[in-house]
Amino acid sequence: MINKYICNNGVRIVHERMPHVRSLALGIWVEAGSSDEHPQEAGIAHFIEHMLFKGTAARSARTIAEEFDRLGGDINAFTSKEVTCIYTTVLGHHAPLALKILADMFFNSLFDDNEMSKEKSVILDEIASVEDTPDDDVDERLWQVMYPSHPIGKPVLGNEQTIETFDKEMIAAFMERLYTPDRLVISIAGDYDDSLIGLIEELFGTFKSENIQRQLADSKHPEFQSGVTMKTKDIEQAHICIGFPALTVKDARVHNLILLDSILGGAMSSRLFQEVREERGLAYSIYSYYSSYRTAGSFIIYGGSAPENAPELIDTIDRVIDSILESGITKSELHNAKEQLKGGFLLGLESSESRMHRNGKNELMLNEHKTIDGVVALIDAVDAMGIHELAKEILSGQRAISIIAPEKAINQMDF
The missing domain is CATH 3.30.830.10 (Metalloenzyme, LuxS/M16 peptidase-like)
Structure with a gap:
């Protein structure tokens, strides 16, 4: 407790x-x-x-x-x-x-x-x-x-x-x-x-703040900007990050986002991993992740490939995204993602350090503490339609791209 x-x-x-x-x-x-x-x-x-x-x-x-x-x-x-x-x-x-x-x-x-x-x-x-x-x-x-x-x-x-x-x-x-x-x-x-x-x-419990009316740095919700940044570097791989605006930490749909991440690129069974690495052999490393903060959030896809494969890698990522936007997710994908999320959540609570981190972050960022059973119930309550609607909201709009690659690969890309 x-x-x-x-x-x-x-x-x-x-x-x-x-x-x-x-x-x-x-x-x-x-x-x-x-x-x-x-x-x-x-x-x-x-x-x-x-x-x-x-x-x-x-x-x-x-x-x-x-x-x-x-x-x-x-x-x-x-x-x-x-x-x-x-x-x-x-x-x-x-x-x-x-x-x-x-x-x-x-x-x-x-x-x-x-x-x-x-x-x-x-x-x-x-x-x-x-x-x-x-x-x-x-x-x-x-x-x-x-x-x-x-x-x-x-x-x-x-x-x-x-x-x-x-x-x-x-x-x-x-x-x-x-x-x-x-x-x-x-x-x-x-x-x-x-x-x-x-x-x-x-x-x-005794120290005081002498600056109660302190002026903090910009706490407004920042506006997401689309755009592309490319950096030429003499390296063996092309590194690609694609970012989308996502949810803030207090958004009630955060479990939809976590499950979307798992299905799209957050697990070995995910669509990106299976299509990019297993089916096409385009990249050793391909995954997605999300970051949620007080004022902003992001959903990011990363892939690292041989420079000559970079254009095809980006095209493949886009096709995988389009497949979710057009058809949503399957019952099997939803079931597997829920079980993976619940397993990771429960197994992660077996050490005192992990519980300390969870409780400290929840108190500081959310000012609330859901029970373990309550979190599991929230995960179980997510449905395929909710994930599909969130995917359309996040992944069908503007995006930002960051690329670091050899000059030859950079010259092959056109955004």
């Missing part, structure tokens, strides 16, 4: 006891990501996430790492377009100390100038690694086509020009604006007792 406790300052604690495990997963979730950045701050949410590991007044970066090693646990973090999360998984009896370390990192990080200089180099290397990985780079470039005038279309990592300007004052301004009690969720799942809730209240 998922329980919720609200501290006096508005910090939310969501907790789920799992009596059959000995682990405890604990995450600090902040509603702050790259889509909340002003143009001059591009990449700062991700930079702050890195810097939280670089030392406090009481602990050096090495000490933080060594303490978690001694606890036999692990610590990690991520930044997305809308969320920053720092989390750990430890044995239940080590939870109080792990929590205290995370709180020290969250509230007392030094943001030392020397450490910031070193970490800027690390992140610039990370950006370079994306550019060296065409299947990542082609996706980043697609988002910039789809949402060119909104921060949600910009890379989470930022860019060299902005990263070089980050200093303590910019970090403090961003955190004052967004690291506030109303945007903070502490999610725990696994082996714990009520004393841990009290310790969270003690550590996180």
